[in-house]
Amino acid sequence: MHRLxxxxxxxxxxRAQLLDADRPGDIVEVAEQLGAIKIDPTATIAPAEQTIPWSRIGWAYEPGQLTKAVETDRLLFEHQGQFRPTSLLPMMAxxxxxxxxxxxxxxxLDANAPFRRDVLRRLREEGPLLASDIPDTSIVQGKREGGWYGANEVPRMLELLEATGEVAIVxxxxxMRRWDVTERAWPTGMPVHDYDEAERMLEMRRLQALGIARRKTSWSGVGDAGEPAEVEGSEWKxxxxxxxxxxxxxxxxxxxxxxxxxxxxxxxRPRLIELFEFEFVLEQFKPKAQRRFGYFAHPILIGDRFVGQLDAELDKKKENLVVTAVHETLPLEPEEREMVDGEIxxxxxxxxxxxxFGAGGR
Incomplete structure (x- = not known):
């Protein structure tokens, strides 16, 4: 038992999240360590898939590096809303x-078996394709909680086939995503693992990305990977x-x-509170009157302390970054505030x- x-x-x-002073060299190194880079269209400043690598690499990162790593070098791949390193693909497959x-x-899927065959056939014969290139020959529509999935069933079918390893985003x-069958999209000669072995390997990769995590929780998915530890003042395992x-x-x-x-x-979020004493609530889906820190505030880390949140937005018309406020959750010394302003x-x-900088930005 390690005591920390x-x-x-x-x-x-x-350090496991590459947020210390030792910056990584490129987007592939970032993805290999983090295991996944979230894709999200919300771009008050820039999309998640761009700001996540920038916060690690800094000036050496250019957005085109991500596209090259995915579409040309095939060192990363997209799956279910995240970019992942291709080294994970054998376990995930x-x-x-x-x-x-x-x-x-x-x-x-059983009710739409002919539709499923149509989608796979068209991709094999004509792919890669956008969802809009594939006719909807569905027999039944699927439902999601809260209503219909959509009038066009092709995106739903593609996402289900992605989940079962039959198609992939290339x-x-x-x-808009371009799709192809996995026999053409995935590398040939990949190692073959059974389900349980693959899960154990993925648990270890998740722990490497986090450094330290709670055992047996859906937040982390590390299971029994690594070694047991106690943390001073924490009753968690x-x-x-x-x-x-x-x-x-x-x-x-x-x-x-x-x-x-x-x-x-x-x-x-529970780990953030337990280790960092930082409670983060994304206010994107709150009514404006209930927001304290802003629609899409970006947390600010100094060393190993979360010190505040940045409320800023890229004004595309005026072509500037407008800082509405820097909300300090911990009091900043003048040199710390200068460091934060420099990073902004x-x-x-x-x-x-x-x-x-607006009135609340300084």
Missing amino acids: TRDEARRIAV ARMRGRTLPAATREY GREGR WRVDPEALAALDDDPGGRVAILNPYDRMLFD RDLAEWLGVPVV
């Missing part, structure tokens, strides 16, 4: 093909990555990081626009 202070646990978590589908999904035209633990003494120090609200570092200016320069 809260400072040590936080440093492990920060085993789980896709071995998963048990819910009864309603099986009924939908690129995009704007926000933790698992820690032994390599991250061994590197604790090799500490490069901290820095300022501005995180997209969909950043993996923020996903496990770097963000604006990366976007190619000047920064404009």
Whole structure:
């Protein structure tokens, strides 16, 4: 049983997420360590798939690197709303093909068996294709909680076939996905794993991405990977990555990081509170009158402390980054505030626009 202070646990978590002073070199390195980069169209500043790598790499990152890594080099792939490293594909493929589908999904696929065959045939013969290139020959429509999935069943069928490992996303035209069959989209000669073996391997990769996580929780999915640990002042059962633990003494120090609200570092809200004493609530879906920090506020990390949230928006018409407020959740020393302002200016320069600080931004 490893016994850690809260400072040590936080440093492990920060370093595992590549948010310390030792910046990674490229987008592939980021994806390999994080395991997944969220795709989301909300772009008050920039989309999640762009700001997540920028917050790690900094100036050396250019948005075109992501497209090249996915569509040309095939070192990353898109799956269910995230970009992932291709090194994970053998394990994920085993789980896709071995998963048990819910009864309603099986009924939908059985009822639409001719439609399923039509989609696969067209992709094999004509792919890669956009969903709009494929006719809807569905027999029955599927339902989702809260209403109909949509008038066109092709996107639904493609997403189900993606979940079972029959089709894959191979690129995009704007926000539209291009699809192909996996026998052509996936690399040949991939290692073959059984379902349970693949899950154990994925649990270890998840723990490596987090550094330290609670055991047996849906927030992290690390299971029994790594080694058991106790954290000072916490009654939770933790698992820690032994390599991250061994590197604790090799500490490069901290820095300022501005995180997209969909950043993996923020996903496990209970862990944020337990280790960092930071309660983060995404206010995107709250009525305006109930928002404290802003529609899409970006948390600010200094070293291993969350010190505030940035409420800012890219004004595309005026071509500047408007900082409405920097909400301090911990009091900042003058030099810390200067560091935060410097990171905001770097963000604006990366976007190619000047920064404009509003009355609450300073």
